[in-house]
Amino acid sequence: MRRSQLFTKTSKTIPADEQSRNAQLLIQAGFIYKVMAGVYAYTPLGLRVIEKIKTIVREEMNAVNGQELIMTNLQPREIWEGTGRWDDEIVDIWFKTKLKDDTELGLAWSHEEAIVEMMKQHIGSYKDLPVSVYQFQTKLRNELRAKSGIMRGREFVMKDMYSMAVDAKQHDEYYDSVIEAYKRVYDRLGIGKDTYITFASGGAFTKFSHEFQTICDAGEDIIYLHREKNIAINELEAVKTSEVGNIFNFGTEKSEKMDFTFTNEAGEKQYVHLGSYGIGITRLMGVLVEKLSDAKGMVWPMVVAPVQVYVATVGQSEKVVQTAEELYKALTVAGIEVLYDDRDARPGEKFADADLMGIPYRVVVSEKTLEQNLYEVKARTQDTPELLEINELIKKVAGNLA
Amino acid sequence: MRRSQLFTKTSKTIPADEQSRNAQLLIQAGFIYKVMAGVYAYTPLGLRVIEKIKTIVREEMNAVNGQELIMTNLQPREIWEGTGRWDDEIVDIWFKTKLKDDTELGLAWSHEEAIVEMMKQHIGSYKDLPVSVYQFQTKLRNELRAKSGIMRGREFVMKDMYSMAVDAKQHDEYYDSVIEAYKRVYDRLGIGKDTYITFASGGAFTKFSHEFQTICDAGEDIIYLHREKNIAINELEAVKTSEVGNIFNFGTEKSEKMDFTFTNEAGEKQYVHLGSYGIGITRLMGVLVEKLSDAKGMVWPMVVAPVQVYVATVGQSEKVVQTAEELYKALTVAGIEVLYDDRDARPGEKFADADLMGIPYRVVVSEKTLEQNLYEVKARTQDTPELLEINELIKKVAGNLA
Numbered sequence: 001m002r003r004s005q006l007f008t009k010t011s012k013t014i015p016a017d018e019q020s021r022n023a024q025l026l027i028q029a030g031f032i033y034k035v036m037a038g039v040y041a042y043t044p045l046g047l048r049v050i051e052k053i054k055t056i057v058r059e060e061m062n063a064v065n066g067q068e069l070i071m072t073n074l075q076p077r078e079i080w081e082g083t084g085r086w087d088d089e090i091v092d093i094w095f096k097t098k099l100k101d102d103t104e105l106g107l108a109w110s111h112e113e114a115i116v117e118m119m120k121q122h123i124g125s126y127k128d129l130p131v132s133v134y135q136f137q138t139k140l141r142n143e144l145r146a147k148s149g150i151m152r153g154r155e156f157v158m159k160d161m162y163s164m165a166v167d168a169k170q171h172d173e174y175y176d177s178v179i180e181a182y183k184r185v186y187d188r189l190g191i192g193k194d195t196y197i198t199f200a201s202g203g204a205f206t207k208f209s210h211e212f213q214t215i216c217d218a219g220e221d222i223i224y225l226h227r228e229k230n231i232a233i234n235e236l237e238a239v240k241t242s243e244v245g246n247i248f249n250f251g252t253e254k255s256e257k258m259d260f261t262f263t264n265e266a267g268e269k270q271y272v273h274l275g276s277y278g279i280g281i282t283r284l285m286g287v288l289v290e291k292l293s294d295a296k297g298m299v300w301p302m303v304v305a306p307v308q309v310y311v312a313t314v315g316q317s318e319k320v321v322q323t324a325e326e327l328y329k330a331l332t333v334a335g336i337e338v339l340y341d342d343r344d345a346r347p348g349e350k351f352a353d354a355d356l357m358g359i360p361y362r363v364v365v366s367e368k369t370l371e372q373n374l375y376e377v378k379a380r381t382q383d384t385p386e387l388l389e390i391n392e393l394i395k396k397v398a399g400n401l402a
Numbered sequence: 403m404r405r406s407q408l409f410t411k412t413s414k415t416i417p418a419d420e421q422s423r424n425a426q427l428l429i430q431a432g433f434i435y436k437v438m439a440g441v442y443a444y445t446p447l448g449l450r451v452i453e454k455i456k457t458i459v460r461e462e463m464n465a466v467n468g469q470e471l472i473m474t475n476l477q478p479r480e481i482w483e484g485t486g487r488w489d490d491e492i493v494d495i496w497f498k499t500k501l502k503d504d505t506e507l508g509l510a511w512s513h514e515e516a517i518v519e520m521m522k523q524h525i526g527s528y529k530d531l532p533v534s535v536y537q538f539q540t541k542l543r544n545e546l547r548a549k550s551g552i553m554r555g556r557e558f559v560m561k562d563m564y565s566m567a568v569d570a571k572q573h574d575e576y577y578d579s580v581i582e583a584y585k586r587v588y589d590r591l592g593i594g595k596d597t598y599i600t601f602a603s604g605g606a607f608t609k610f611s612h613e614f615q616t617i618c619d620a621g622e623d624i625i626y627l628h629r630e631k632n633i634a635i636n637e638l639e640a641v642k643t644s645e646v647g648n649i650f651n652f653g654t655e656k657s658e659k660m661d662f663t664f665t666n667e668a669g670e671k672q673y674v675h676l677g678s679y680g681i682g683i684t685r686l687m688g689v690l691v692e693k694l695s696d697a698k699g700m701v702w703p704m705v706v707a708p709v710q711v712y713v714a715t716v717g718q719s720e721k722v723v724q725t726a727e728e729l730y731k732a733l734t735v736a737g738i739e740v741l742y743d744d745r746d747a748r749p750g751e752k753f754a755d756a757d758l759m760g761i762p763y764r765v766v767v768s769e770k771t772l773e774q775n776l777y778e779v780k781a782r783t784q785d786t787p788e789l790l791e792i793n794e795l796i797k798k799v800a801g802n803l804a
Contacts, residue, residue, distance in 0.1 A: 007469060007524050007533045033520045036507075041473045041520060044535075050472075067409060070452075071443045073475065073540060074497075074557050095476075097497045097509065099556075100546050105438075107475075107499065107509070118435045118443060122409050131409045133446075138475060138540065144502050154501075155476050 001044075001307065003341040006030075008043045010353050021218060022289040023149025025298050029357045031306075038146025038154035040282075045357065048306035050157060053281050054136055056188050056303065057159050060181040064174070066134040066161050071114050073140065075106040079113045083257045093141040107140040112250075112276055115162045116258050123272065126166050126264050130174055134161035136281065151218065151242065151286035161277040166264065168251070171273040175249060178277050182212055182245050185279065190301040191291065195244060198223055212245035218290040219243075242287045250274040289358075298358030299380050302400050307337035309397055310354035314347045314366035324365040327375070327390065334394045336401065355380065361397055403446075403709065405743040405755075408432075410445045412755050423620060424691040425551025427700050431759045433708075440548025440556035442684075447759065450708035452559060455683050456538055458590050458705065459561050462583040466576070468536040468563050473516050475542065477508040481515045485659045495543040509542040514652075514678055517564045518660050525674065528568050528666050532576055536563035538683065553620065553644065553688035563679040568666065570653070573675040577651060580679050584614055584647050587681065592703040593693065597646060600625055614647035620692040621645075644689045652676040691760075700760030701782050704802050709739035711799055712756035716749045716768035726767040729777070729792065736796045738803065757782065763799055 008030030015034070018024045023040070026032040031046035042050055058068065074097075080086040086106070088094055095107040108114065115133065123129065139158045146154050161178070165171035179197065186195040194215040200208065213223050219242030226236050252271035255261070261269045285304075292299040302308060309331055313324045321342075328340040339359060341350045347364070354362040364376040364385070375393055378385035388396065410432030417436070420426045425442070428434040433448035444452055460470065476499075482488040488508070490496055497509040510516065517535065525531065541560045548556050563580070567573035581599065588597040596617040602610065615625050621644030628638050654673035657663070663671045687706075694701040704710060711733055715726045723744075730742040741761060743752045749766070756764040766778040766787070777795055780787035790798065 005467065005469075005533075007521070007530065007535065009524050030524075033523070035474045035476065035516070035520075036478050039474050039476045041471065041516075043471045044469045047471050065407065067407075067446045069443065069445045069449055072437045072441050072557050073542065074437065074441045076438050095499045095507075097499045100544055105497075114437070114443075118437075119409070121435070122411050122432075128409065131407075133409065140475065142502055155474050 001337075001339050003339060004343050006044065006339070008045065010356055018149065019147050020149035020151065020286075020290075021293065022151060022286040025289055025293055025356070026150065026286075029298060029353075031357075032150065036154075038143055038152070040150055040153065040155075042282075045306040046285075049285055049300065049304050050281060052304040052306075053189070053284055054157075054159070057185055057279055057281065058136075060185050060188075061134050061159065061161055063184075064132065064177045064181045066132045068135065069133055070135050071108065071111045071118075071137060073108050073138065075108050075114060077104050077106065079117045079258070080106060083113055083254060085113065093143060095140045095142045108137070109139055109141045111135070111137065111160055112162065112254065112274075113258065116254060116260050116274070119162075119164060120258070120260055123164060123260070123262055126262055126270075129262060129272070130163065130165045130170050132161060132163040132174065134159060134277075148218070148220070149286055150282045151290070152220075153282060156283065157281040159279045159281055163275040163277070165273040165275075166262065166270070168273060171249070171275060175247065175275050178247060178275075179210070182247070182277075182279070186212065186214070186244065188303060189284070189288065190303075191244070191288070194291070196223060196225065196241070209246060209248040211243050211247075213241035214244045214287055214291065215239050216242040216287055216291050219287075242283075242290070244284050244287055245277075245279045247277045248275060250276065293358070296352075297356035300358040300360060302360050305358065305360050307339045307359060308401055309336055309338045309361045309363055310350075310357070310359040311338055311340045311363045311365065312347065312350035312354060313341065314364060314368075316344050317367060319370060320365055320367060323370055327363065327365060330390060331394065331397070334398055336394065336397050360400070363393065403739075403741050405741055406745050408446065408741070410447065412758055420551065421549050422551035422553065422688075422692075423695065424553060424688040427691055427695055427758070428552065428688075431700060431755075433759075434552065438556075440545055440554070442552055442555065442557075444684075447708040448687075451687055451702065451706050452683060454706040454708075455591070455686055456559075456561070459587055459681055459683065460538075462587050462590075463536050463561065463563055465586075466534065466579045466583045468534045470537065471535055472537050473510065473513045473520075473539060475510050475540065477510050477516060479506050479508065481519045481660070482508060485515055485656060487515065495545060497542045497544045510539070511541055511543045513537070513539065513562055514564065514656065514676075515660065518656060518662050518676070521564075521566060521674075522660070522662055525566060525662070525664055528664055528672075531664060531674070532565065532567045532572050534563060534565040534576065536561060536679075550620070550622070551688055552684045553692070554622075555684060558685065559683040561681045561683055565677040565679070567675040567677075568664065568672070570675060573651070573677060577649065577677050580649060580677075581612070584649070584679075584681070588614065588616070588646065590705060591686070591690065592705075593646070593690070596693070598625060598627065598643070611648055611650040613645050613649075615643035616646045616689055616693065617641050618644040618689050618693050621689075644685075644692070646686050646689055647679075647681045649679045650677060652678065695760070698754075699758035702760040702762060704762050707760065707762050709741045709761060710803055711738055711740045711763045711765055712752075712759070712761040713740055713742045713765045713767065714749065714752035714756060715743065716766060716770075718746050719769060721772060722767055722769060725772055729765065729767060732792060733796065733799070736800055738796065738799050762802070765795065 011028045033041040186192040198211045219240045221241045255271040260272045362378045374387040376385045413430045435443040588594040621642045623643045657673040662674045764780045776789040778787045
């Protein structure tokens, strides 16, 4: 990608109407655009991060036999009335709208009832179970306040998965496998060691639930850690955390309300055991910004960075430009994604942008180092650059990407 | 994909509440699920088709330098009031909702105003132009009636692209390049020869527009064809068509209303020339069903079929099952996507499902042909099967996929 062709611009000004660091940085770096409080569009660099997080989550959900589908935003009133969750007094985050004939519709803040209603058509026998389906969906939630940037939005992207099982044993086995899948997601994103699983007793709608909490100063939660034992319990050290995933065990409660049954081997009707498993994709992106950023800007892990390398020219001499073009091509051919800053701008401006955007590696092409056929390479997380030949450079970046 | 693990089931019963052939077939084959009139969820097989159509469209939009992003469903009232398009008397397909403080919001049926409002932050100089951005977005439109299945929905997926240029000449050049990109999309989907570009004089909101109309009996439009000249004009043959793409030239009208300007080389403020370019992804999917289906079911082009091969076993003898498993593996390794019907079901039932789902190739594994180390292979569009060795089979399918 050529910087001269990327339409987004960076800004040195912290947006006055944003309190959260994640929204400030993402807006300044041109990753997101604020439509209104809690509602953000994702510009090309931001969309690339979302898609990469989705790819990791998708691979792990497929690995536990999740089947991907996509449900709808528009929701019929009836199915939510059946479980007592249509009433605004009970669920206070509904956005609602109307058809032309005044039929009231909801806009999906969750898809539990919608999934069950659909699965009733396809699940008949114990042979159809266990089964697990998931989606990446835009959820709409009418939050009273929205001050946490993309960590708690009124419109956001969520991965939600739903499992169905014949009994508690089959359910628990699957539930445990998803816990492991979630751990792999956090490990791959580089936040595994700071992420703890916490137990919650459930609430109005669930038997019990677990949350995955990542240590994060901008978090809304507090957990109590026993670091040596690597468990989160109500005793020793209080740390601020942000929820990066939650999983619910519904037992058969929702199935009973919605008459979701199957026939067992003995030919008897039984209620399906349900579980649901969420990861807020855009929230996770916000947590990565909050956790990893420094005074200069964001710091993306290699696996989800919009590109891996920021190539900056110093000056625009023929030799520098020609070499930079060749480097851009060589890196691209090697499967490395590049933001090539081909603008006629001051080096300091380019370096500041590379830091703000949090690109893992910055490569500088200048007359000075070209005399030795070397490139100045600096990791975003390091202060000191090193001088590398092109093959060493490619090997270094590709090695860290694999 | 193993059929025994795919949760969707097929149905022999035509859904009584669906008038359109596309919705009937897609529901019967388990590609979509009807939530309410004009609102459909996409189950795994249906989602795969959507994603493949999106990939083709994405590649062609990238080829004309489109930059992908994603806007929001929730829309602030102000920007649409500014262009006179908030009023339900003017735009009669709005879904509207409210924040907790009673602030009215719209749900995006289009993103023209939203894109312009955002781009105003990033476009300042003639050097920033031309630029083109696009998204794949779920649009919500409050249609009075919704009887055409996924061809005209209340909730549907659309690719919408927006171009910005310094003047009419720069705009026209880009506009023409998108026409060619659209033609490539239809060619790749196999409907290029039946797709005509028609001219419309515009309307309340545009200077002029073009539509791409595909011959389709279920279409809502009529065009007049001069087949020999391959042009659509008001004279000779009237055929029913469905719109599969539209492109609009706004000139500077919307920019003037929204004060969207740039500074030209002489330092003067000028209005940006705008274009917009839509392809209804789910509509296109519906048109493919309507156009290509036959009495037995759907017929997917190789490039967008959910899988390319349906492997069906005849009987479940050890040898048949073992060979089918090996074939499933060999095809997968060769990069061919397979729906492997591993169910203990009657062959006729499996064959009927392969036809209904419209999978391009059906491969039968039976004791009879295995004696000769051969597989019965039948293209969905042909009546007579042929007997092939495994390498011939792979070569045939992979050759048609490339």
